Amino acid sequence: MSALDSILKIGSVVSVLGRSVEIKVDTAKNASHLLYKGELLKNVSVGSYIKIAKGFTHLVGKIEGEFITEDKSRDFHSYTSEQEKIRRLLQISLIGFLEGNVFKQGVKELPLVDNEAYLLTQDEFNYVHKFVKDDEETFVFGSLAQEKGKAIEVSIDRLLASHIGIFGNTGSGKSYTLAKLYHEILSKYKDEPAFQKNARFILIDFNGEYMSPEEGLSDDVIISSRYKQVFRLSTGTNGSKKKYRLPNKIINDEQFWSLILHCTEKTQSPFISRTLKSEFLEDNIHTDEGFKKLITVTLEHITTKVSQNQEKNLVLTFLEELAKFGIADKIDNYKAVYRDLRANLQFHSKDKYFYYNNVISTTAEFLPLLREKLNVLEPHISEVSIIQKIRLKIIFNFYYEIQNGFANKEHIGPVMGRLDDRINDLEKVIEITQEKNEPCVLSVISLKDVNIQMRKILPMIICKHLYEEKKGKIERDKFLNIIIDEAHNILSFNSDRESETWKDYRLEAFEEIIKEGRKFGVFLTIASQRPSDISSTIISQLHNYFLHRLINNKDIEAVEKTISYLDKVSFDSLPILPQGSCILAGISAQLPVIIEVGFIPDKNKPYNETMVLTKHWRDEIRTEDNQIKRIK
Incomplete structure (x- = not known):
């Protein structure tokens, strides 16, 4: 020996x-x-x-x-x-x-x-601790926590051609790890023409951490602004300056509108489907004469097919609902017709009306008079957005089906109650156009200023569209990585604020991406502080994990159940990991190791540093005398 x-x-x-x-x-x-x-x-x-x-x-x-x-x-x-x-x-x-x-x-x-x-x-x-082969392209992610001088290299192919999970409590360094990971990769290849052509990274940012706090400031978070585009989406009063573009085919997708309007499966979704498939509406909604015809036909139904429980001023209700979001301004003489009908139209019985000087008119006498009054309308339907045209189609079909007894108002009414707010919010963040979003290696979609309803819907719509588009083309040389920060916002299965149908659809959409996406070059990176809230199906399909400090027992158990190859020592260290350290486990590492995440330049760090309260609780003391007094 x-x-x-x-x-x-x-x-x-x-x-x-x-x-x-x-x-x-x-x-x-x-x-x-x-x-x-x-x-x-x-x-x-x-x-x-x-x-x-x-x-x-x-x-x-x-x-x-x-x-x-x-x-x-x-x-x-x-x-x-x-x-x-x-x-x-x-x-x-x-x-x-x-x-x-x-x-x-x-x-x-x-x-x-x-x-x-x-x-x-x-x-x-x-x-x-050599996790890479000699012929693999790599980057240094950090160093071993117990051996400070030992750098840990990671294979780019084995890491990126996989689904990635980054988990850790708030303040543990989770966002820093995400930024470090993609900063290294984008910095390495950013100037390669083939990379710019074939690679796409889409980052869904719920808290606005991966862009500058204000528009107009230098924005080099993760990577220089010249290599990325930022969508600061907002449902506030002024909406978004730069909206996210979706293709025209989305607008006629009944699932899209069922999600936007939060429709029930048995009554409201079929109503939306009938609306979108109506040839009569589609043939008339795009021309001025056709649009005027739709208004006339709807008012005829309202005034001649009167039900016993019909509200008294339904004609005015319809005209007011139609005119929202500036539609009245796009129809000449609309306001005059509205004032005329409000002042003179009154119901006398089921088929008789008081109209002008209290003269009773029968249905046969009234309809020509109504058509004459409506004939002065001059719509400019080409000025109405595609999204607003769908809203108008839903309104027309609602009154048509209710007045003709084809649908129950109590069943469909809740959709109409949500219609205006959802359409208004949608138009503030989405643009329907044949033009695609500008090609860019990294696209950051900020949902910081988007309300709670659209924060749940938008990521799923965008991710599902990207996946379906990529799936349809079957381009083996094209790579798409969808990165979702604070993923528990949309991947949670414990939400009580939504129906089971909607929750199942939402989870199934992402579960399909994580199960089948690899075949089509689509990969998910999810970061969350609550892995126990995320569907176990999704967590179990991840291939690489970056685990920061987790204190909650449910979160630790969720990780333990889904990551079978994590050893006992690693599990026991999860609650006591220091800030900036994480456990790397998965196919890119031969064994789980605790790593101190490497340095990122200050300009590329996410905007999520923990506030130092006492730094802002004392006035600055500038004179040497005062400094000496404070020391004493």
């Missing part, structure tokens, strides 16, 4: 139970450090690695625990020191084996009792 082997030998195997192995430590190796050639070597401890020699096979294990028993095999009087009474045992979990200069994960074979165990040499330690 060489001198190095002698100093590195720590003991021998005493029991083997599958992957779990117990090693008895030699009494001479019970110190915290070993002295070798004038240098102190760190001895074995929980979380470190050992090598078990079985013939020419070197098995590698991770120490998960240690305990002591009293050595009763010797006579009490034969002990020369108290240290010799202790029998120190290590609990080892086998993680892989060494073949030459390569570490391979998995259990090739099990050790035998009395096989000798050794500390790893520095070279062997490096082999275990």
Whole structure:
């Protein structure tokens, strides 16, 4: 045995139970450090690695625990020191084996009792933590937390061609890790023409952390502004300056409108479907004469097919609803017709009307008079947006079906109650056009100023559209990564504020992406502080994990259930990880390791630093005298 082997030998195997192995430590190796050639070597401890020699096979294990028993095999009087009474045992979990200069994960074979165990040499330690092959393109993500000088390289192909999960409580460094990950990748390839052509990263930002706080300021978060575009979406009074574009085909998708209007499955969704499929509405909604015809026909139905419970001023209600969002300004003489009908039209009985000077008119007499009054309308329907045309179609069909008895007002009425607000919000954030969004490597979609209803709907609409578009083209050289920060906002299965149908549809949309997206070059990166809120189906399909500090037991259990290869030491460290450290686990790492995330330039950091309260609670003291007084 060489001198190095002698100093590195720590003991021998005493029991083997599958992957779990117990090693008895030699009494001479019970110190915290070993002295070798004038240098102190760190001895074995929980979380470190050992090598078990079985013939020419070197098995590698991770120490998960240690305990002591009293050595009763010797006579009490034969002990020369108290240290010799202790029998120190290590609990080892086998993680892989060494073949030459390569570490391979998995259990090739099990050790035998009395096989000798050794500390790893520095070279062997490096082999275990080499997660990349010589021909792979890599980037340095950070360094080992226990070995500050040991940089951890990650394979770009194995990381990005996978679904990624970044989890951690607020303030643990989760957003910093996300920014670090994509800063390194985008910085490495940003000037490559093929990368600019074939790679797309879409970041859904719920809190506005990945863009400058105000428009017009320098915006280099993650990457320089010249390589990205930012959509600051807002449902506020002024709406969004730059809206997100969706194609025309979306507008006739009944699922799209069912989501926007939060329709029930059995009554309201079929009503929306009938509206969109109506040839009569489609033929007339796009021309001025056709639009005037729709107004006339609807008013005829309202005034001639009167139900017993019909509200008194339904004609005026219809005209007022039609005129919202500036539609009245796009129809000449509309306001005059409205004032005329409000002043003179009154119901006398089911089929008679008071109209002008209290003259009673029958239906046959009244309809020509109504058409004459409406004939002065001159619509400019080309000035009405596509979204507003859908709103108008829904209004026309609602009155048509209700007046003709084809639908129940109590069933469809709630949709009409949501219609105006949802359409108004939608027009503030979405633009329906054949023109596509400007091609850009990184697109950041901020939902910071979007209301709670649209915050749930928009990400799903955008992500589903991107996925369906990518799926339809089958371009193997094109890459799309959808990044969702604060993903529990839209991937939660515990929400009580929505129907089961809507929740199922929302989760199924993302579950399809995470299950099938890999075939079409679509990958998800989700970051969340509450993994327990996210669908277990989604978490279980992730391939790489960056785990920051998690304190809540439910969150830790959610991770434990879905990441089977995370060892006990890593699980136990989750609640006590310091800020800026995370556990890397998955197909890009041969074994779970605790990493200190590397540095990002200040200009590329996300805007989410923890506020230092006391820094803003004292007035600045500038004079030397006052500074001296404060010190005293």
